[in-house]
Amino acid sequence: MSVICTPEKHLKPLEIFCRDCNVYFCLKCLAIHKSHEIVDGENYFDEVMQQSEKLKEQFKEQLILKKDEKKDKEEHFQNEITTQYEKQVELVDKVFRELHDQLHVKQVNIKRELKSHLEENSEKHTMEISGLDNDITQLINIINALSTDQKGKSENQNIDKVKLINQITNHKKGTRKPSEYKISTLNETLVNTTLDSVTLIELKEKIIRSPSQHSNNNNNINTYINYTFQFHNEDFYKDNNIIIYKNPI
Numbered sequence: 001m002s003v004i005c006t007p008e009k010h011l012k013p014l015e016i017f018c019r020d021c022n023v024y025f026c027l028k029c030l031a032i033h034k035s036h037e038i039v040d041g042e043n044y045f046d047e048v049m050q051q052s053e054k055l056k057e058q059f060k061e062q063l064i065l066k067k068d069e070k071k072d073k074e075e076h077f078q079n080e081i082t083t084q085y086e087k088q089v090e091l092v093d094k095v096f097r098e099l100h101d102q103l104h105v106k107q108v109n110i111k112r113e114l115k116s117h118l119e120e121n122s123e124k125h126t127m128e129i130s131g132l133d134n135d136i137t138q139l140i141n142i143i144n145a146l147s148t149d150q151k152g153k154s155e156n157q158n159i160d161k162v163k164l165i166n167q168i169t170n171h172k173k174g175t176r177k178p179s180e181y182k183i184s185t186l187n188e189t190l191v192n193t194t195l196d197s198v199t200l201i202e203l204k205e206k207i208i209r210s211p212s213q214h215s216n217n218n219n220n221i222n223t224y225i226n227y228t229f230q231f232h233n234e235d236f237y238k239d240n241n242i243i244i245y246k247n248p249i
Contacts, residue, residue, distance in 0.1 A: 017044040124179040
């Protein structure tokens with residue numbers, strides 16, 4: 001039974017590279033790649049090494065660009081996002097502090113007005129109660145005078161009592177006008193309108209894009225990074241000083 005080459009193991013050294021299949025192979029496998037573009041393995045290795053140097057320089061350029069881009073983005077975030085946030089927090093504190101001050105002044109004025117109305121009403125109430133106390137005293141005196149037994153009284157005392165009765169009889173009875181109190185309440189409509197206007201205070205949003213680097217090679221950076229990723233994940237490795245690709249890139 002003849003032994004044949006496999007992708008994992010060849011019978012002879014891997015000295016030839018197939019550009020179409022992107023693999024190294026030995027002379028035993030030449031028939032498989034008969035119609036393909038093939039080159040000497042060492043020449044291809046030198047070609048790859050030259051390409052590697054070019055890629056390294058390109059990576060260095062991209063590294064500088066990425067560092068500059070990182071710096072620009074950090075400065076942009078600090079200036080446009082963090083600083084803006086701090087300014088807005090300060091503004092919010094200022095606005096609501098002013099609102100609080102205005103509300104406090106309004107609160108004091110309204111309470112002062114309520115106190116003034118209370119004092120005015122208290123004065124009216126005191127006068128009304130004082131008048132009633134006077135009426136009560138007079139009524140008690142009259143009742144006592146009318147209840148006095150007239151037997152044994154002097155003629156002058158009897159005359160005084162007659163005069164008192166005549167005065168009471170002829171006196172026009174009148175009623176004291178009741179006091180009018182001023183009652184103040186908050187205007188609920190205006191209060192609700194004010195509260196509603198406070199709820200209308202809100203944030204408005206806008207979009208600010210972070211700065212981007214513009215470079216002729218910038219569009220290829222992902223390709224370069226993917227290339228490096230493949231390299232470090234051992235998509236190819238060295239064997240006997242020849243790069244052997246395990247999988248086509």
